[in-house]
Amino acid sequence: xxxxxxxxxxxxxxxxxxxxxxxxxxxxxxxxxxxxxxxxxxxxxxxxxxxxxxxxxxxxxxxxxxxxxxxxxxxxxxxxxxxxxxxxxxxxxxxxxxxxxxxxxxxxxxxxxxxxxxxxxxxxxxxxxxxxxxxxxxxxxxxxxxxxxxxxxxxxxxxxxxxxxxxxxxxxxxxxxxxxxxxxxxxxxxxxxxxxxxxxxxxxxxxxxxxxxxxxxxxxxxxxxxxxxxxxxxxxxxxxxxxxxxxxxxxxxxxxxxxxxxxxxxxxxxxxxxxxxxxxxxxxxxxxxxxxxxxxxxxxxxxxxxxxxxxxxxxxxxxxxxxxxxxxxxxxxxxxxxxxxxxxxxxxxxxxxxxxxxxxxxxxxxxxxxxxxxxxxxxxxxxxxxxxxxxxxxxxxxxxxxxxxxxxxxxxxxxxxxxxxxxxxxxxxxxxxxxxxxxxxxxxxxxxxxxxxxxxxxxxxxxxxxxxxxxxxxxxxxxxxxxxxxxxxxxxxxxxxxxxxxxxxxxxxxxxxxxxxxxxxxxxxxxxxxxxxxxxxxxxxxxxxxxxxxxxxxxxxxxxxxxxxxxxxxxxxxxxxxxxxxxxxxxxxxxxxxxxxxxxxxxxxxxxxxxxxxxxxxxxxxxxxxxxxxxxxxxxxxxxxx
Amino acid sequence: xxxxxxxxxxxxxxxxxxxxxxxxxxxxxxxxxxxxxxxxxxxxxxxxxxxxxxxxxxxxxxxxxxxxxxxxxxxxxxxxxxxxxxxxxxxxxxxxxxxxxxxxxxxxxxxxxxxxxxxxxxxxxxxxxxxxxxxxxxxxxxxxxxxxxxxxxxxxxxxxxxxxxxxxxxxxxxxxxxxxxxxxxxxxxxxxxxxxxxxxxxxxxxxxxxxxxxxxxxxxxxxxxxxxxxxxxxxxxxxxxxxxxxxxxxxxxxxxxxxxxxxxx
Numbered sequence: 001x002x003x004x005x006x007x008x009x010x011x012x013x014x015x016x017x018x019x020x021x022x023x024x025x026x027x028x029x030x031x032x033x034x035x036x037x038x039x040x041x042x043x044x045x046x047x048x049x050x051x052x053x054x055x056x057x058x059x060x061x062x063x064x065x066x067x068x069x070x071x072x073x074x075x076x077x078x079x080x081x082x083x084x085x086x087x088x089x090x091x092x093x094x095x096x097x098x099x100x101x102x103x104x105x106x107x108x109x110x111x112x113x114x115x116x117x118x119x120x121x122x123x124x125x126x127x128x129x130x131x132x133x134x135x136x137x138x139x140x141x142x143x144x145x146x147x148x149x150x151x152x153x154x155x156x157x158x159x160x161x162x163x164x165x166x167x168x169x170x171x172x173x174x175x176x177x178x179x180x181x182x183x184x185x186x187x188x189x190x191x192x193x194x195x196x197x198x199x200x201x202x203x204x205x206x207x208x209x210x211x212x213x214x215x216x217x218x219x220x221x222x223x224x225x226x227x228x229x230x231x232x233x234x235x236x237x238x239x240x241x242x243x244x245x246x247x248x249x250x251x252x253x254x255x256x257x258x259x260x261x262x263x264x265x266x267x268x269x270x271x272x273x274x275x276x277x278x279x280x281x282x283x284x285x286x287x288x289x290x291x292x293x294x295x296x297x298x299x300x301x302x303x304x305x306x307x308x309x310x311x312x313x314x315x316x317x318x319x320x321x322x323x324x325x326x327x328x329x330x331x332x333x334x335x336x337x338x339x340x341x342x343x344x345x346x347x348x349x350x351x352x353x354x355x356x357x358x359x360x361x362x363x364x365x366x367x368x369x370x371x372x373x374x375x376x377x378x379x380x381x382x383x384x385x386x387x388x389x390x391x392x393x394x395x396x397x398x399x400x401x402x403x404x405x406x407x408x409x410x411x412x413x414x415x416x417x418x419x420x421x422x423x424x425x426x427x428x429x430x431x432x433x434x435x436x437x438x439x440x441x442x443x444x445x446x447x448x449x450x451x452x453x454x455x456x457x458x459x460x461x462x463x464x465x466x467x468x469x470x471x472x473x474x475x476x477x478x479x480x481x482x483x484x485x486x487x488x489x490x491x492x493x494x495x496x497x498x499x500x501x502x503x504x505x506x507x508x509x510x511x512x513x514x515x516x517x518x519x520x521x522x523x524x525x526x527x528x529x530x531x532x533x534x535x536x537x538x539x540x541x542x543x544x545x546x547x548x549x550x551x552x553x554x555x556x557x558x559x560x561x562x563x564x565x566x567x568x569x570x571x572x573x574x575x576x577x578x579x580x581x582x583x584x585x586x587x588x589x590x591x592x593x594x595x596x597x598x599x600x601x602x603x604x605x606x607x608x609x610x611x612x613x614x615x616x617x618x619x620x621x622x623x624x625x626x627x628x629x630x631x632x633x634x635x636x637x638x639x640x641x642x
Numbered sequence: 643x644x645x646x647x648x649x650x651x652x653x654x655x656x657x658x659x660x661x662x663x664x665x666x667x668x669x670x671x672x673x674x675x676x677x678x679x680x681x682x683x684x685x686x687x688x689x690x691x692x693x694x695x696x697x698x699x700x701x702x703x704x705x706x707x708x709x710x711x712x713x714x715x716x717x718x719x720x721x722x723x724x725x726x727x728x729x730x731x732x733x734x735x736x737x738x739x740x741x742x743x744x745x746x747x748x749x750x751x752x753x754x755x756x757x758x759x760x761x762x763x764x765x766x767x768x769x770x771x772x773x774x775x776x777x778x779x780x781x782x783x784x785x786x787x788x789x790x791x792x793x794x795x796x797x798x799x800x801x802x803x804x805x806x807x808x809x810x811x812x813x814x815x816x817x818x819x820x821x822x823x824x825x826x827x828x829x830x831x832x833x834x835x836x837x838x839x840x841x842x843x844x845x846x847x848x849x850x851x852x853x854x855x856x857x858x859x860x861x862x863x864x865x866x867x868x869x870x871x872x873x874x875x876x877x878x879x880x881x882x883x884x885x886x887x888x889x890x891x892x893x894x895x896x897x898x899x900x901x902x903x904x905x906x907x
Contacts, residue, residue: 428686428893463687467893469877472679472690474895495877503893508687539684540888556666558684567661586661593663600689601682606666611659 026136028157029071030106035064035113046130052118052164056214060119061164067114069106071136076105076143076152078133082116085129086158092128094120095162105143120166130159169214171221171247173273175206182209185278192268192279195236195259199287201397203260203309210255210273212247219246221274225257227311228269235261235282236269237310260310262295262400289342290396293369297330307400312390315381315404319521325382326404329358332395336372343368344396347377351391351402355380411443411482412436414517414525419501423529425508425560425603426537428467430501433480433489433517442484445519447491448477449504453511454533455562457595461507461602470494474505482519489517506531508558508602533561535632543623543638551611553625553638558603563630564590569609574621618642668881669864670708672701673896674872678710681864685883685890695723702737702746702863709737709746716748718759729757729764738781740829740863745783749791756781756789758807767810774803780826780861788813792825792832800825800834802845818845826861828869828884835859840871840882842889852891854880870894 032046043066055061069075079102082095100114120126133156137143141152174184175193185193185208198204212218220243227234240255247253257271261284268281286292297313298304307313315326334342346365349356361367361375369375383389383406391402413436418429433447451464465474470493480489480502490498506513510533517525538557546552553569565587571579586607593605607627613620626635668681668688676697679690698710707726708719716735718727726743735757736749746759754774756767776795784790784804791803793815800821804813818825818832821843825834830844840854856873864870864881867888871880879894 426684426687463683463689467895469879469896472673472692472896474689493877495875497876505687508684540885556684558687582659584659584661586663589661589663593665599665600691601665601684601687604666604682604684604687605663607661607663609659609661 025153025155026073026138027071028132028155029069029073029075029134029136030067030077030132030157031070032130032159033066033068035066037064046160049161049163052162054165054167055118055120056167056170060117062115062117064113064115066111067106067132068111069108071138072108073136073138074105074107074143076135076137077102077112078135078154079103080114080130080132082128082162083131083158085127086161089131089156092126094118094122094126094164094166095128105137116162118162118164120164123166123168126164126166128162130162132157132159169212169216169218171218171273171276172211172213173208173271173276173278174211175208187273187276187278192270192281195280195282197283197285198259198261200261200264200284200291200309201288201399203258204282205256205258207254207256208271209252210243210247211252212249215249217246217248220244220253222272223255224272225280226269226272228267231267231308232305233262233308233313234269234311235259235263235267235284235308236280238271258310260308262308262310262398263306264291288397289340290344290398292335292338292340293342293344293395293398294333294335295330295395295398295400296333297328299328300326309398309400312401312403313393315379315402317405317407318381318383319409320383320386320406321408321523322521323382324521325380327378327380329376329378330393331374331376332361332369333374334369334371338371341368341370344375346394346396347375348394349379349391349402350393351389353381353383353389353404354391354402355382409522410441411439411519411522416515416517416525416527418529421529423506423513423531424534425506425510425531426539426558427506428503429506430503431515432501433482435482435487435489438485438487439482440484442482443519443522444479444481445489445517445522446477447480447489447502448516448518450476450514450516451507451509451511452514453509455509455511455560455603458509458511458562461509461511462600463505463602463604464507464509464513465505466491467503467505468493478502480517508560508604509562510534510560531560533631536564536627536629536634538634538636541625541636541638542641543625544641545613545617545620546610548617549613551613551617551620551623551640553607553609553611553623555607555609555625555627557605557634559590559594559605559627559629560603561630562591562594562603563587564605564627566626566628567607567609568624568626568628569611570624571620572622572624573619576621667865668883669868669870670701670703671864671870671879671881671894671896672698672710672862673879674874674877676712679896681868681870681881681894685881686892688881688892688894690895693723699734700737700862702739703865704739704741704745704863705866706742707739707746709739709748711735711737711748716757716764718743718746718764727759727764731757736778736781738783738863740782740866744786747781747783747789749778749781751778756805756807756810758783758789765807767805767807769805769810770812773805773812773815776801779824782827782829790827792818792827794824798822800832802832821845824858824860826869828863829886831884833861833869833882833884840891842884850889852889854891 033043084092135152259282271278358378381404514528540556570581678693678695698712739746748757776793839851869882879896881894
């Protein structure tokens with residue numbers, strides 16, 4: 001970075017008088033040098049731009065300056081400060097000047113030492129200027145004169161530019177060796193901290209200390225120990241439970257990293273503290289015979305994994321209360337390259353919800369595994385409730401942690417919306433499956449419908465069911481799916497069209513329709529809707545003079561109670577006069593139809609009544625028809641079509 | 643069916659009355675795979691049963707019988723589906739029957755010929771190509787001596803064309819204002835789809851609409867008052883009940899085929 005160095009003169013605030021004959025401001029009498037207090041490095045001139053080391057927020061860095069009167073006259077040093085810019089005398093608060101005895105006269109060749117501190121209060125690049133006020137006793141003026149005409153003129157020198165970069169506050173990581181020595185770790189070093197050689201039956205913990213060496217409270221960044229890239233399981237475990245969210249100035253906290261190899265071999269990873277990476281390494285070795293056993297497991301997808309003792313073997317996430325379980329099949333193999341048989345003293349599994357089964361290769365313990373031989377067994381996790389279930393498995397002295405979790409349901413709570421509501425017979429209505437909130441994952445399930453007629457001796461109505469384009473008749477179950485982020489389930493028909501409002505028929509029988517929504521690992525959701533008994537409903541009715549001697553009355557509709565009985569016909573002549581009413585109990589003919597084995601239309605019917613007529617049929621103008629069932633009477637008047 | 647005599651006092655006469663109750667029949671539907679099905683029930687309450695009929699490429703049914711065509715053979719069927727007559731058309735026709743058997747008509751698009759069942763035999767009437775410029779989408783009898791055809795022109799407009807069934811000559815041709823695309827006749831109504839609606843128009847100021855997602859429907863008659871609508875793109879069937887007094891559109895359950903094998907066209 002370069003910038004112009006400017007000098008200008010300001011009226012000095014000092015109460016000094018200037019001799020009338022010396023009105024010009026004297027040249028700056030001092031020269032600044034950077035001074036090494038250790039004496040290692042010779043003083044060298046302060047450059048026109050000085051760059052401070054990057055300094056974490058809350059920390060401080062400094063330089064020691066030596067100011068030398070390089071003029072030919074005594075010089076008065078007024079004040080030295082760090083200004084915010086080259087054109088202001090406002091002090092930059094990120095810098096301080098300490099150790100300087102000001103308002104003193106520096107003889108020719110004399111010098112002073114002082115310190116300029118960079119103590120940033122905000123992060124980022126910061127610029128400032130080193131300002132000095134002064135006087136020079138020359139040209140007949142005097143520092144001590146009380147006569148304004150002989151007082152020395154004052155000057156202000158805008159000196160070197162001071163640049164600094166304030167970085168985020170820094171935490172320091174260290175650990176204590178077994179001998180009690182505290183060793184500070186260097187981030188991003190190529191030399192990893194070595195946990196040493198550890199038996200696959202054992203573990204080695206190291207306690208680390210994270211210290212806030214700044215002067216302010218700092219937020220503790222995330223602390224992680226990622227699994228080695230070549231391993232599916234991490235032989236290093238981290239216990240940072242004692243690390244607070246923040247550390248006060250000067251405070252520290254400890255965490256423990258444990259190297260517990262489940263396999264032999266050298267593994268390397270790192271402790272990541274925020275953006276700082278501290279490499280670590282360890283080696284799993286064989287100490288006892290049992291350490292040589294190769295232990296692996298296969299999950300339901302067929303993936304084989306090598307467990308590490310430091311990391312719990314996960315059985316995944318299940319849904320509590322649904323009876324579902326997860327199993328892992330373990331193989332304990334004595335490598336064929338072994339010289340020795342290995343005696344496994346015991347095989348145990350502990351923890352709520354964990355069970356051991358399917359043991360092959362050994363029937364009792366202690367069991368001997370010959371070189372090249374294996375024992376195989378299965379551990380099943382069946383959650384008994386929501387939450388995380390810890391467990392453990394031990395093959396002799398080789399111990400591994402187990403973990404499984406159970407959640408209440410992968411879907412938010414469900415509800416159904418039917419339209420129209422309430423339902424009645426002879427409708428093509430819709431039902432929608434709604435979620436209380438957006439689904440966190442995609443699932444496929446089913447929507448089922450069952451119908452319980454309320455009519456005695458009637459067990460079903462084939463017209464009740466979902467209308468789809470994948471079956472020739474109403475169906476009782478359709479597949480539905482919920483997309484991640486969606487709040488509704490959809491049925492996708494055979495043309496690929498998704499329907500959130502799923503059409504179903506209500507039939508022609510009174511009763512109760514029950515919907516059941518089923519998704520994997522989710523308790524079934526059920527809701528019922530009643531179709532109440534109703535008076536007979538007609539959809540079409542005609543009265544036609546089929547000939548000069550026959551009248552045909554046709555009524556189409558439904559009786560969802562299957563109880564239609566009395567028919568009543570009252571004919572009127574064209575003048576409106578009524579003939580005597582004709583009544584008839586037609587219950588038997590209705591029930592013969594409704595309860596016939598071949599009836600597939602529930603309470604739907606078409607009634608045809610034929611009336612032979614004598615006389616002039618054209619004189620008959622209309623007929624009032626009433627049909628009665630257990631709920632009430634349907635009445636309508638039909639005009640005779642001649 | 644059960645017949646029950648009932649005494650009717652009618653003026654000075656005392657006469658018997660008979661009554662019967664059955665399951666309501668909607669009609670006969672030909673599905674996209676060519677198979678036939680008996681549709682029973684009510685609007686919005688339908689049950690479909692298979693019919694043991696040979697599959698066909700097109701069909702039309704009324705309460706009095708039906709016309710079916712397969713491999714260029716047109717068959718006239720009784721209400722019990724027995725074959726009453728056959729005609730070898732040698733091409734895939736367009737069929738219509740909307741009343742008694744004498745309303746049975748067929749349009750042979752290649753031969754440009756109208757076929758009519760006159761009660762005893764099929765008779766043909768060749769129609770001049772200049773009289774019909776476009777695609778015939780439906781036809782109906784207009785009395786015993788005329789047939790009314792709906793013709794879709796290349797610009798998607800539709801005309802109603804009346805043909806004499808004595809001479810095959812053009813009697814009249816009138817553009818159907820506002821009707822566009824595929825159109826189908828039912829009595830005095832013309833049915834077509836536009837802007838997500840199914841429009842039923844009597845061309846005299848009466849127009850009703852119902853929500854309808856398909857823009858590519860085709861129709862066949864199931865009975866005097868019921869039509870079977872099918873959308874190849876949606877693979878969905880509907881049953882439309884249409885009379886002077888009633889308009890009801892219901893979803894019709896039906897096994898749809900992939901669009902590449904659909905039968906109705």
